[in-house]
Amino acid sequence: MRAAAPAAPPLLEVSGLSMHFPVTEGILRRRKVGEVKAVDSIDFTIRRGETMGLVGESGCGKTTTGRCILRLERPTAGKIVYDGIDIAKLSPKQLTAMRRRIQVIFQDPYSSLNPRMKVGEIVAEPMKVHGIEPDATKRAARVRELLAVCGLNPAFADRYPHEMSGGQRQRVGIARALSLRPEFIVCDEAVSALDVSIQAQVVNLLEDLRERFGLTYLFIAHDLSVVRHLCQRVAVMYLGRIVELADSDELFDHPQHPYTQALLAAVPVPDPSVEASREFRPPAGEVPSPLNPPSGCVFHPRCPIAAERCRLARPEVREVRPGHWAACHEIG
Amino acid sequence: MSPLLDVRGLSTIFRAGDVTVRAVDGVSYTVEQGETVAIVGESGSGKSVGAMSILRLIPSPPGRITDGRILFAGRDLLQASDEEMRRIRGGEIGMIFQEPMTSLNPVLTIGRQITEAIEQHRGADRATAARRAVELLGLVGIADPSRRLRQYPHQLSGGMRQRVMIAIALACEPKLIIADEPTTALDVTIQAQILELMRKLTRQLNVALIIITHNLGVVARYANRVNVMYAGRIVESGLAEAVYHRPGHPYTVALLRSVPRLDRPRQARLDPVDGQPPDLTRLDAGCAFRPRCRFAIEACAKARPSLEPLGKDGHLAACFRSHELGRLLGAAA
Numbered sequence: 001m002r003a004a005a006p007a008a009p010p011l012l013e014v015s016g017l018s019m020h021f022p023v024t025e026g027i028l029r030r031r032k033v034g035e036v037k038a039v040d041s042i043d044f045t046i047r048r049g050e051t052m053g054l055v056g057e058s059g060c061g062k063t064t065t066g067r068c069i070l071r072l073e074r075p076t077a078g079k080i081v082y083d084g085i086d087i088a089k090l091s092p093k094q095l096t097a098m099r100r101r102i103q104v105i106f107q108d109p110y111s112s113l114n115p116r117m118k119v120g121e122i123v124a125e126p127m128k129v130h131g132i133e134p135d136a137t138k139r140a141a142r143v144r145e146l147l148a149v150c151g152l153n154p155a156f157a158d159r160y161p162h163e164m165s166g167g168q169r170q171r172v173g174i175a176r177a178l179s180l181r182p183e184f185i186v187c188d189e190a191v192s193a194l195d196v197s198i199q200a201q202v203v204n205l206l207e208d209l210r211e212r213f214g215l216t217y218l219f220i221a222h223d224l225s226v227v228r229h230l231c232q233r234v235a236v237m238y239l240g241r242i243v244e245l246a247d248s249d250e251l252f253d254h255p256q257h258p259y260t261q262a263l264l265a266a267v268p269v270p271d272p273s274v275e276a277s278r279e280f281r282p283p284a285g286e287v288p289s290p291l292n293p294p295s296g297c298v299f300h301p302r303c304p305i306a307a308e309r310c311r312l313a314r315p316e317v318r319e320v321r322p323g324h325w326a327a328c329h330e331i332g
Numbered sequence: 333m334s335p336l337l338d339v340r341g342l343s344t345i346f347r348a349g350d351v352t353v354r355a356v357d358g359v360s361y362t363v364e365q366g367e368t369v370a371i372v373g374e375s376g377s378g379k380s381v382g383a384m385s386i387l388r389l390i391p392s393p394p395g396r397i398t399d400g401r402i403l404f405a406g407r408d409l410l411q412a413s414d415e416e417m418r419r420i421r422g423g424e425i426g427m428i429f430q431e432p433m434t435s436l437n438p439v440l441t442i443g444r445q446i447t448e449a450i451e452q453h454r455g456a457d458r459a460t461a462a463r464r465a466v467e468l469l470g471l472v473g474i475a476d477p478s479r480r481l482r483q484y485p486h487q488l489s490g491g492m493r494q495r496v497m498i499a500i501a502l503a504c505e506p507k508l509i510i511a512d513e514p515t516t517a518l519d520v521t522i523q524a525q526i527l528e529l530m531r532k533l534t535r536q537l538n539v540a541l542i543i544i545t546h547n548l549g550v551v552a553r554y555a556n557r558v559n560v561m562y563a564g565r566i567v568e569s570g571l572a573e574a575v576y577h578r579p580g581h582p583y584t585v586a587l588l589r590s591v592p593r594l595d596r597p598r599q600a601r602l603d604p605v606d607g608q609p610p611d612l613t614r615l616d617a618g619c620a621f622r623p624r625c626r627f628a629i630e631a632c633a634k635a636r637p638s639l640e641p642l643g644k645d646g647h648l649a650a651c652f653r654s655h656e657l658g659r660l661l662g663a664a665a
Binding site for chain 2: 057058165166167168195196197198199200201203204207222224225226228229230248249252253262263264265266267268269270271272273274275278280281282283286287
């Protein structure tokens with residue numbers, strides 16, 4: 001699957017990416033008894049300067065995909081070509097250089113910051129590790145600059161994380177991610193733990209930073225409304241597979257895959273008159289175990305339009321409308 | 333007819349050393365029979381503490397209900413004995429919490445947890461309680477109830493556990509259910525299933541529901557009336573329709589403007605509430621939202637505005653400028 005005729009080559013090209021975790025049994029002699037296909041042969045590209053959304057429910061593989069790109073997991077198959085280099089194959093030494101270019105912002109601003117370190121030390125640490133800005137005075141100045149860029153008072157460098165609110169901590173996490181001047185940031189549920197009013201501030205900050213530093217984001221989230229607001233393109237995952245991918249407005253206005261349609265219908269809109277006029281029936285059943293996924297199309301047991309062939313053959317991703325890709329036998 | 337629940341001037345404080353936090357500060361609202369009322373607010377707004385106060389589940393110390401009346405079906409719950417409260421909790425008032433894994437007992441079977449409630453509150457024998465448990469699991473849409481009753485909480489999915497919580501809440505035919513963020517820990521399709529189930533059952537059984545949530549979409553879809561809380565107080569109250577379309581408090585306006593909407597195309601920027609959430613240990617005599625409010629005037633620093641009528645159908649707002657807010661918003665836009 002390829003994006004619709006990009007002029008420049010994409011910054012990131014993921015193809016056939018799979019991450020299968022072995023399931024073992026026994027204490028003394030561990031036997032492999034099965035595997036969880038957390039990510040099962042997915043393809044997508046991200047263009048330089050865009051925000052790509054990756055959405056889906058718990059266990060769909062969106063976080064594992066992000067972890068593979070960060071090489072926190074070594075994928076079991078497939079390529080992750082970043083600016084011409086296949087990240088999936090890099091040695092630990094080569095990875096260090098790559099990690100300066102690809103950074104991450106995590107969900108939980110409470111557990112992702114070391115409570116024993118001052119904010120200034122937290123933001124400076126990546127620079128120390130990578131030997132950038134070895135001069136302590138210059139480094140301290142850079143820390144203050146980064147805090148200011150992220151909308152924090154530079155004097156916060158002397159504080160500890162517990163003295164700050166959730167929104168301020170998330171800004172510290174962002175400042176840390178920016179400290180190595182990366183090009184690409186994986187935002188894994190980066191605003192999900194924040195209250196509505198603070199979430200909007202951080203969403204705006206992420207937008208500003210992308211424009212200001214020419215960043216590219218992979219925005220992993222379960223909140224579809226935030227994704228619609230922030231992302232230019234969106235991929236929907238279900239049980240380790242991408243089921244639909246399109247430009248953001250196209251995907252949200254014309255969802256094609258029955259799972260995407262169910263997902264969008266399930267989200268209530270903050271407007272009582274809109275809600276009063278909406279017909280809606282939540283999808284039946286729950287997400288099956290990835291240990292023993294359904295045959296054929298993994299969504300068929302819950303799908304309202306499933307036919308015989310959906311139980312038998314796995315649908316491949318294909319272009320169902322211009323620039324709009326979906327994996328379903330029954331549409332188009 | 334008097335309302336099913338009438339909360340008047342409820343205040344709950346927490347003490348830590350010489351710091352006192354007014355978590356709930358003079359809150360008043362009513363819930364009619366069979367009605368769904370939402371209490372919406374952000375972390376620390378007092379929405380959960382307020383609900384826990386109704387059930388008298390505030391840990392003391394450090395917490396204490398200092399003032400108010402909670403009239404439930406004609407009785408003041410704050411005057412009730414501990415014994416009476418035990419009968420009411422899980423009896424006439426059912427409870428559903430956010431995290432079903434921590435509110436279910438991990439070492440008891442699902443069946444035992446349901447039958448226990450029925451035996452204790454209804455004085456039913458084991459066989460009757462067991463039959464009722466099967467019936468309840470069927471009611472909340474759990475297939476194969478007899479097998480499920482023999483299972484333990486960890487053998488169930490999150491959505492399934494929340495269905496069990498609903499079954500327990502309904503076990504003794506309550507008049508009111510208090511649900512504190514009942515679906516926040518669940519995936520969106522499961523959240524929708526659980527909320528639809530709660531809506532169907534509360535209508536069918538004519539049970540009133542207080543739903544505590546931070547999700548403005550959930551409020552819009554499910555609530556008849558809504559109370560917006562900020563810094564321990566209700567700042568706006570009314571029919572969901574009125575509160576969303578003609579908000580009378582700048583905080584409500586700010587909340588509605590800061591959520592991105594799934595039904596609208598990408599906008600340039602969100603319009604967030606400026607500043608940080610309020611520090612409840614450092615509130616002054618003025619309006620708690622004042623430091624973040626773009627319409628604050630001198631009067632806002634001097635006193636906290638009380639909830640006053642605004643329009644019809646019991647729409648209330650606690651803002652000195654609520655009557656001119658529509659005009660101010662028009663001018664600012």
